[in-house]
Amino acid sequence: MTSTEADGPSSTLPRRQLGRFLRDRREATGFTIAEAAKLVDLSRAVLQRIETGQIQKVQRQDVQALCEVYDVAVEETAMAIDLATRARAKNWHHIYGGLYDSAFTMYVGLEAAACRLSTYHEQHLPGLLQTADYARAIIRAFPQFTSSDVDRRIELRLKRQAVVTRKTKPVQMDVLLHVSALYRVIGSLRIMAAQLRHLAEMSKRPNIRLRIQPYSAGLTWGLPFGPFIIVDFDRTSKGEPVEPSIVFIEGGAAQDVYLEKPNDIRLYSELHAAIWDASLGEVESRNLLRQIAKEHERGER
Incomplete structure (x- = not known):
């Protein structure tokens, strides 16, 4: 037994993500924890x-061994080991760059485990609610992506949407x-019309x-701000969160x-509530979506 307990405060996010990844891979292979x-x-x-x-100090060799037992791909094994290294740091800066370019992403793991997502978007629509055509138009705008990259990312984005449409929780x-x-x-007016109707x-x-925030709402709190997502998790029978909440800001x-x-x-959370109160009601927002969809359709003719 080589992994040891934490001896001081650290960020929980890397080790939570590492633990979630290892648990998912174990369950996928059919092993019990004891086995x-x-x-x-x-x-x-x-x-x-x-x-x-x-556990803060998860040893690299333990992660390597578990990934070998679970038959994890080389790329994802390297990412899991990287998470183990970050989990040991007491001064982790809460920032990730381009390390997670595959299905094993930090945010996707959080999203899949969440019970509630409170989001604000001002440039484009949230990935969990995008149509395939809209998603393709966004992803193709990145010049570094090949056709296969685009297809892979669209496939992942559509698979992610199962957390919204699944029958159970x-x-x-x-x-x-x-x-x-x-x-x-x-993409096009046609794509936009279909997306808004969706x-x-x-x-x-x-x-x-x-809800839709109209132009007339001005700046909430008088401040400019960008998109964000608050990720909340289930609570135990005692009312305590299974995991602490996270705010994700896409870079x-x-x-x-x-x-x-x-x-x-x-x-x-207070900012989201303030924007919510300054936005159109849910029925009014739905009607506006359909109205703008019609405008796009007329412009396409």
């Missing part, structure tokens, strides 16, 4: 704590869109609440940012 632990010379209790993100979404995102033509239909689902061409401090979570 997997025995194969890599760990105790059942230690492996369980690794999977729940409770679909993720709850509180979606805020700035009205400018509805007029920004991504949004209108999706907003009727019981697990989705969608685009820069670095993605993950905020974990309670003050940051509270600030963005």
